[in-house]
Amino acid sequence: MAHRTTVYNAYQKLAEQYAALIETKPHNAYYERPAMMKMWPDLEGKKVLDAGCGPGLYAEKLLERGAIVTAFDISERMMAEARKRVGDQADLRLVDMTQPLEMFRKDQFDFINAPLCIDYVKDWRSLFKEFKRILKPGGLFQFSCGHPAFDAQYYNTSKYFDVEHVQCTWTGFGIEVVMPSYRRSLQDIFMPLIDNGFQIRQVVEPLPTVEFKKNDFRRYLSLVQRPAFLCIQSECLI
Numbered sequence: 090m091a092h093r094t095t096v097y098n099a100y101q102k103l104a105e106q107y108a109a110l111i112e113t114k115p116h117n118a119y120y121e122r123p124a125m126m127k128m129w130p131d132l133e134g135k136k137v138l139d140a141g142c143g144p145g146l147y148a149e150k151l152l153e154r155g156a157i158v159t160a161f162d163i164s165e166r167m168m169a170e171a172r173k174r175v176g177d178q179a180d181l182r183l184v185d186m187t188q189p190l191e192m193f194r195k196d197q198f199d200f201i202n203a204p205l206c207i208d209y210v211k212d213w214r215s216l217f218k219e220f221k222r223i224l225k226p227g228g229l230f231q232f233s234c235g236h237p238a239f240d241a242q243y244y245n246t247s248k249y250f251d252v253e254h255v256q257c258t259w260t261g262f263g264i265e266v267v268m269p270s271y272r273r274s275l276q277d278i279f280m281p282l283i284d285n286g287f288q289i290r291q292v293v294e295p296l297p298t299v300e301f302k303k304n305d306f307r308r309y310l311s312l313v314q315r316p317a318f319l320c321i322q323s324e325c326l327i
């Protein structure tokens with residue numbers, strides 16, 4: 090089955106459980122989200138795009154910061170969950186970010202937030218070119234992704250330098266789902282940003298919080314030894 094179809098089917102299947110668990114699932118609630126939100130700039134009155142928004146928890150947090158929020162996802166069921174959460178406070182769209190983002194204008198946004206969603210996209214150069222087009226000069230693009238050191242070991246790769254199609258089976262949301270994604274090297278994370286004229290502002294290899302330790306001590310120990318995610322904030326220079 091094509092990569093896009095497998096990802097779409099996986100998130101359609103997961104949407105309800107994902108929405109139910111995301112507020113307290115340790116890897117999201119006590120690890121990735123605190124690290125991403127700590128990097129956020131002042132968002133009051135800013136036009137923000139939440140890419141791959143899933144069930145809309147990030148969109149809700151962005152609204153709480155006073156942002157004017159547009160959010161998109163490829164999955165209708167995720168969109169329905171996002172709608173339940175934020176109603177019509179955000180402009181919610183069904184968008185596949187592997188395609189040109191023609192629905193958005195040049196210089197439309199001050200900030201793009203893309204947490205844990207771009208690992209499903211093979212061609213980051215084209216995606217970042219589109220993000221740059223729709224960001225205002227001086228706007229920020231921030232994302233989180235699999236950490237290349239973690240992923241290389243987890244997938245036991247012998248093709249570190251490839252943008253490699255990988256898959257694993259998720260069981261953490263209460264149902265079994267085969268989840269494909271793209272694993273890539275450190276240079277293939279940074280160079281598509283740099284080649285598109287983004288300047289790196291912050292790089293964070295998150296540490297799990299105290300709440301994580303209380304909730305899942307075994308995985309806490311693993312994450313203090315080796316990070317699973319990488320968070321990057323970059324600025325669109327021109």
Ligand SMILES: C[S@@+](CC[C@H](N)C(=O)[O-])C[C@H]1O[C@@H](n2cnc3c(N)ncnc32)[C@H](O)[C@@H]1O
Pocket residue numbers: 096100111140141142143144146147161162163164167184185186187203204205206209210
């Ligand atoms: C791990 S979830 C993250 C959801 C949300 N960003 C969060 O952190 O809570 C990944 C999301 O990316 C979406 N996604 C995957 N491929 C996509 C694509 N090509 N275009 C738009 N959304 C996509 C999935 O449907 C899913 O909702």
